Amino acid sequence: MIKHIFLMIWNQKGRNIGLLLEIFFSFIVLFAVSTYIIYQYNIYHQNLGFNYENIWMLQMDARESNAKEIAQTKDQIARYLKQQTEIQSFSYSSNNMPYGSSTSMTVLNHNGKETNPDYFQVEPSFLETFQLELMEGRWLKEDDKAANAIPIVINSELKKELFEDEDVINLELLDDEGNTEFKIVGILDQFKFQGEFSPARAGFFRLMPDSLNYPGSMMLKIQPNAGAAFEAKMMKQLNKMAGNWSFNISYMEESRKSRLRETQVPIIVLMTICGFLLFNVALGLFGILWSNINKRKAEIGIRRAMGATKNGLNWQFIGEMMMICTFSLVLSTFFAIQLPLLKVFSGPPFFISVWIYFLAIFVSILIIYGIVLICSYFPSRQAAQLHPAVALHEE
Amino acid sequence: MIKLSQIEKVYTTKTIETLALNNINLDIMKGEFVSIMGPSGCGKSTLLNIMGLLDDPSTGQVEINGESFARFSDKQLAKFRNNTIGFIFQSYHLINDLSVIDNVELPLLYRNVSSSERRKLASEALEKVGLANRMKHFPSQLSGGQKQRVAIARAIVGRPQIILADEPTGNLDSVMGNEVMDILLKLNEQEDTTIVMVTHDESMAQKTHRLIRLFDGSQVN
Ligand SMILES: Nc1ncnc2c1ncn2[C@@H]1O[C@H](COP(=O)(O)OP(=O)(O)OP(=O)(O)O)[C@@H](O)[C@H]1O
Ligand SMILES: [Mg+2]
Numbered sequence: 119m120i121k122h123i124f125l126m127i128w129n130q131k132g133r134n135i136g137l138l139l140e141i142f143f144s145f146i147v148l149f150a151v152s153t154y155i156i157y158q159y160n161i162y163h164q165n166l167g168f169n170y171e172n173i174w175m176l177q178m179d180a181r182e183s184n185a186k187e188i189a190q191t192k193d194q195i196a197r198y199l200k201q202q203t204e205i206q207s208f209s210y211s212s213n214n215m216p217y218g219s220s221t222s223m224t225v226l227n228h229n230g231k232e233t234n235p236d237y238f239q240v241e242p243s244f245l246e247t248f249q250l251e252l253m254e255g256r257w258l259k260e261d262d263k264a265a266n267a268i269p270i271v272i273n274s275e276l277k278k279e280l281f282e283d284e285d286v287i288n289l290e291l292l293d294d295e296g297n298t299e300f301k302i303v304g305i306l307d308q309f310k311f312q313g314e315f316s317p318a319r320a321g322f323f324r325l326m327p328d329s330l331n332y333p334g335s336m337m338l339k340i341q342p343n344a345g346a347a348f349e350a351k352m353m354k355q356l357n358k359m360a361g362n363w364s365f366n367i368s369y370m371e372e373s374r375k376s377r378l379r380e381t382q383v384p385i386i387v388l389m390t391i392c393g394f395l396l397f398n399v400a401l402g403l404f405g406i407l408w409s410n411i412n413k414r415k416a417e418i419g420i421r422r423a424m425g426a427t428k429n430g431l432n433w434q435f436i437g438e439m440m441m442i443c444t445f446s447l448v449l450s451t452f453f454a455i456q457l458p459l460l461k462v463f464s465g466p467p468f469f470i471s472v473w474i475y476f477l478a479i480f481v482s483i484l485i486i487y488g489i490v491l492i493c494s495y496f497p498s499r500q501a502a503q504l505h506p507a508v509a510l511h512e513e
Numbered sequence: 514m515i516k517l518s519q520i521e522k523v524y525t526t527k528t529i530e531t532l533a534l535n536n537i538n539l540d541i542m543k544g545e546f547v548s549i550m551g552p553s554g555c556g557k558s559t560l561l562n563i564m565g566l567l568d569d570p571s572t573g574q575v576e577i578n579g580e581s582f583a584r585f586s587d588k589q590l591a592k593f594r595n596n597t598i599g600f601i602f603q604s605y606h607l608i609n610d611l612s613v614i615d616n617v618e619l620p621l622l623y624r625n626v627s628s629s630e631r632r633k634l635a636s637e638a639l640e641k642v643g644l645a646n647r648m649k650h651f652p653s654q655l656s657g658g659q660k661q662r663v664a665i666a667r668a669i670v671g672r673p674q675i676i677l678a679d680e681p682t683g684n685l686d687s688v689m690g691n692e693v694m695d696i697l698l699k700l701n702e703q704e705d706t707t708i709v710m711v712t713h714d715e716s717m718a719q720k721t722h723r724l725i726r727l728f729d730g731s732q733v734n
Contacts, residue, residue, distance in 0.1 A: 119622070121628065122615075122622055125611065125615060126610055126611070129610040129611065129612075129651075130610050416606060417608050417610075419567075419606070420602075420606050420607075420608060420619070421608075421619070421623075422567070422591070422594075423565065423567055423594065423600045423602075424594075424595065424600075424619045424620045424622075424623060424667075425591050425592065425594050425595025425596075425620055425623035425624070426591060426623055427587055427588050427591040428587050429587070429588070430591070430623070505568070506567040506568070507562045507567045507568035510562075510567070510602065510606065
């Protein structure tokens with residue numbers, strides 16, 4: 119019977135080529151969209167590496183640029199914050215903070231390899247404030263400021279990119295001139311500071327030097343029950359202590375929400391477009407099948423007269439569709455599979471792993487088969503139910 | 514072999530009811546060659562369809578080989594048609610998407626016959642109707658007479674006990690018509706195949722064992 123089905127399709131190449139192409143292009147679009155969605159979903163579910171709950175971000179600007187004065191004011195503010203029971207923990211930091219818009223990058227070299235990690239300047243309390251996950255070695259501590267080589271804690275992405283399987287604890291890194299610059303003291307898991315939907319990036323942490331001529335930011339981990347009243351009280355006090363600074367407070371949970379929305383909107387739009395497209399394809403297929411089968415009424419009668427059962431006919435028609443679909447999918451999969459084989463977009467800035475492509479191909483194949491099955495089942499069934507005498511009469 | 518009792522067939526369309534067959538009683542013996550004649554629209558094709566289990570009578574009984582079919586499932590019915598009955602239709606009814614040989618193989622496709630055996634039986638049947646040299650052609654590349662002979666080859670390929678032929682010579686000139694008639698006569702004599710044939714041609718009808726005349730859905734004697 120399979121041979122017979124193949125024969126039927128082959129002898130009707132002209133009629134079937136359109137169907138083949140339609141399925142081909144639907145697959146390609148579906149493959150692209152599902153790759154994108156799986157890619158985003160996968161990134162979303164990677165470990166974020168920090169806890170954003172109850173974090174207030176205080177951006178500070180000083181009109182003066184005297185490092186010493188700035189350090190003094192910062193000390194004063196820190197002393198005040200320490201006394202507030204509403205604050206669990208706080209840390210000064212550079213401005214490239216979670217869900218914010220700034221980034222700081224630098225270049226690191228090791229054994230001829232080079233990478234561009236993010237770097238974060240923080241205080242020892244940063245670990246506690248964000249509940250970072252230390253995997254190896256230790257976190258930064260106050261004495262590190264006195265060390266010759268600047269102690270740094272790297273994240274696992276940086277470890278992977280620059281050092282692979284090497285043991286890096288206490289490893290010293292050289293700058294361009296060959297002088298010792300940094301010393302690795304610990305490894306963190308991730309710190310996806312751009313949010314859930316951004317791929318994990320290489321990064322490292324060092325202590326914020328006292329010699330900065332700008333105040334940077336302040337991260338505050340607040341008690342869950344502290345609210346607007348405390349915020350008002352704190353801001354009033356801060357303004358009193360640093361009269362010519364400006365403060366701008368934002369809540370990390372809010373920033374996170376708006377960042378997520380920015381990414382979700384295009385995904386939802388894409389999925390809607392794709393869904394609409396698939397619906398159209400389904401309608402098209404349905405129409406083609408209907409008219410095909412209507413043109414073949416006499417054939418249905420003949421086959422029934424020759425001994426075909428209703429069920430047999432139903433499956434013959436479905437079989438024909440599935441076979442055309444299979445040819446089409448073999449063809450389109452051949453093209454799609456080039457992406458993982460050639461490792462397209464597997465490097466920066468996308469990092470699409472090979473398995474994502476394969477999963478997307480698999481998902482797309484399933485969906486296409488599903489649509490074709492549904493769209494061919496009903497017209498075929500209807501046709502097979504035709505009474506043989508009626509079918510023969512309609513020629 | 515074929516027994517029809519009190520067959521009635523009413524076609525109901527939106528506007529009218531047609532009484533296509535009215536109180537038909539027939540008993541056709543094994544090995545008999547029966548012809549049916551009657552004016553156009555008198556119900557000949559309808560009668561043949563009912564005999565061939567392609568259509569249900571509105572009332573009455575059809576018995577073939579002592580079986581009645583009221584309780585037959587679709588599958589049983591299909592199997593019975595496949596094993597017992599060969600059809601030759603008024604308008605050939607070949608499948609245009611299949612080559613001549615594939616068309617002839619069709620009844621065997623619905624049996625457990627290997628593809629090489631199918632090919633062999635189909636070529637033998639085509640040889641019998643003198644079309645061995647047209648096996649790879651498609652129906653659209655054949656003349657009317659050739660198509661009719663393909664239809665005959667398809668009807669006989671499965672060696673059915675009964676052949677129901679609806680005007681098998683109707684579209685053919687007299688030479689071609691006689692050739693087709695000879696094939697049927699030979700089949701009837703040599704293989705004892707029961708044949709029921711609708712025809713408009715008195716001379717053809719004379720060659721058969723019995724002639725049944727229909728008028729307006731009723732038998733006339
Ligand atoms: N499916 C149908 N629906 C309605 N009426 C039908 C149907 N099939 C046949 N008829 C009617 O039944 C009557 C008998 O038709 P049938 O095809 O049996 O005639 P026939 O004797 O074979 O004619 P012809 O010699 O022209 O082939 C006709 O009046 C026809 O219009
Ligand atoms: Mg007729």
